Amino acid sequence: MIRISAIDVFPLRLPMKQTFRTSRGTVGDESAGAPHVYVRVTGDNGAVGWGEARPSPRWSYETPESVCSAIENYIRPALVGQRADDLAAVHRIMNREIAGSLHPGQPIAKAAVDTALHDLIARSCNLPVAGLWQSGSPHPVRLSYLISTTDPEEAARKAREAVAEGYSGVDVKIGLNPANDLDIVAAVKREAPNLFFRVDANQAYRLPQAVQLAKGLERIGVDVLEQPLPANQLLAHAELRRKVSIPIALDESVWSPSGVLEALRSEACDTIVIKLTKMGGLRGARLCGEIARESGLGLLGGGLTESKLGFVASAHLFRYLELTDPVDLNGPMFLKDDPVEGDWPIRNGEAVLPEGPGIGCRISDAKLRQYAASAT
Ligand SMILES: [Mg+2]
Structure with missing residues (x-):
């Protein structure tokens, strides 16, 4: 059993080499850079896992500020001390703290925590993340x-x-x-x-x-x-x-x-x-x-x-x-x-x-x- 001992949030502004536009506007440009949030979860076995959120209010309602406050003020206090290796319980807790309505509540913030926990659990088992799903697929990922x-x-x-x-x-x-x-x-x-x-x-x-x-x-x-x-x-x-x-x-x-x-x-x-x-x-x-x-x-x-x-x-x-x-x-x-x-x-x-x-x-x-x- 692994318990969550710490969740750390790193708001970042990463340098861009080209501006990116969609029909709803610019989601990052060369002068201001792009907002990304890295999340590190540490287990009581010493293992760490990393996840990322890349919110854009041009795409949905989540912002870098809301991702940080959702994790630091709501998700972290509820998850520290809980089992890292019980993802069903982790999501139940996150969805209790930030409820959905017509839309799941703050999914981009929750995704960064979920991804970091997958990383942490798989590292603790010395498996690639797909090993947690009993998969060894060599399928190519074409872009x-x-x-x-x-x-x-x-x-x-x-x-x-x-x-x-x-x-x-x-x-x-x-x-x-x-x-x-x-x-x-x-x-x-x-x-x-x-x-x-x-x-x-x-x-x-x-x-x-x-x-x-x-x-x-x-x-x-x-x-x-x-x-x-x-x-x-x-x-x-x-x-x-x-x-x-x-x-x-x-x-x-x-x-x-x-x-x-x-x-x-x-x-x-x-x-x-x-x-x-x-x-x-x-x-x-x-x-x-x-x-x-x-x-x-x-x-x-x-x-x-x-x-x-x-x-x-x-x-x-x-x-x-x-x-x-x-x-x-x-x-x-x-x-x-x-x-x-x-x-x-x-x-x-x-x-x-x-x-x-x-x-x-x-x-x-x-x-x-x-x-x-x-x-x-
Ligand atoms: Mg699309």
């Missing part, structure tokens, strides 16, 4: 190349880079300027005709526009349209599906296993986007993935532009789930540096998972100090 621009020429250039660097898919953000969405998409398709093609609207449309857009995307040859409508409009997504033939994926609409089931019941999607941070960590994201797969839904993987720590943790999960389409994990590509030591985790368009127990990341104390940010 999609992210393209987020309103300039068709830049989109074409990035598509050429994706092909040259060995990526097997592209993920194009649309809705930044809806008037030229199809120009952007067509430019990418011309340069990368054989790559898996995912477009993500991040809730930018209303139903009539989305119907027109989807028909244009079908003509160009896009494989999947992600989250075209606002997150709370499951019935409108279902109506869209009846009017068009391109597969529809839900991301911001689905945060939990019950959310997967609601999407199924309302026939709102063909595919679910699995992300460990929005789903409260590896435990919730794994359950969502398994329910979706067993229900016959498609699975896509994604992230919230986490640094290498969240990237690697997500890649372990996607290997376990044996996702076949390229996953949208792209945070390290936007960062100049982060606190994770060791080799670059991307090679030939695939994630490279570290050897060794747990999630497998070594964290630099010096970099935690160098990039420390205020929690308030």
Whole structure:
């Protein structure tokens, strides 16, 4: 039995090498950097585990400040002294302290704690994290190349880079300027005709526009349209599906296993986007993935532009789930540096998972100090 003896929170501001925009605005830029929160959980056996939150109020209601206060003022006091190796009890306690309503309460904060506990338990057992799930899958984790621009020429250039660097898919953000969405998409398709093609609207449309857009995307040859409508409009997504033939994926609409089931019941999607941070960590994201797969839904993987720590943790999960389409994990590509030591985790368009127990990341104390940010 391992008990939790300490939970430490490290708010960080990591340097970015390029600004990242979605249809809902900028989630980090070169001048201000990107807000990330690292969490360290220490067990009474001396083992430590690391997790990461990468909140953005442009994407959901969680902020770096709310992640820190949720963990320090609510989750930590309730968890210290509890069993680290009983994840069901850990989540019960976290969900009692910060209850959900129509939405799970603070899932991104909870995900950082959950991920650190998976790391701690697996290190204590001297297993890679997938060993906790009785899996030794060697399945490759192929990545999609992210393209987020309103300039068709830049989109074409990035598509050429994706092909040259060995990526097997592209993920194009649309809705930044809806008037030229199809120009952007067509430019990418011309340069990368054989790559898996995912477009993500991040809730930018209303139903009539989305119907027109989807028909244009079908003509160009896009494989999947992600989250075209606002997150709370499951019935409108279902109506869209009846009017068009391109597969529809839900991301911001689905945060939990019950959310997967609601999407199924309302026939709102063909595919679910699995992300460990929005789903409260590896435990919730794994359950969502398994329910979706067993229900016959498609699975896509994604992230919230986490640094290498969240990237690697997500890649372990996607290997376990044996996702076949390229996953949208792209945070390290936007960062100049982060606190994770060791080799670059991307090679030939695939994630490279570290050897060794747990999630497998070594964290630099010096970099935690160098990039420390205020929690308030
Ligand atoms: Mg998305």
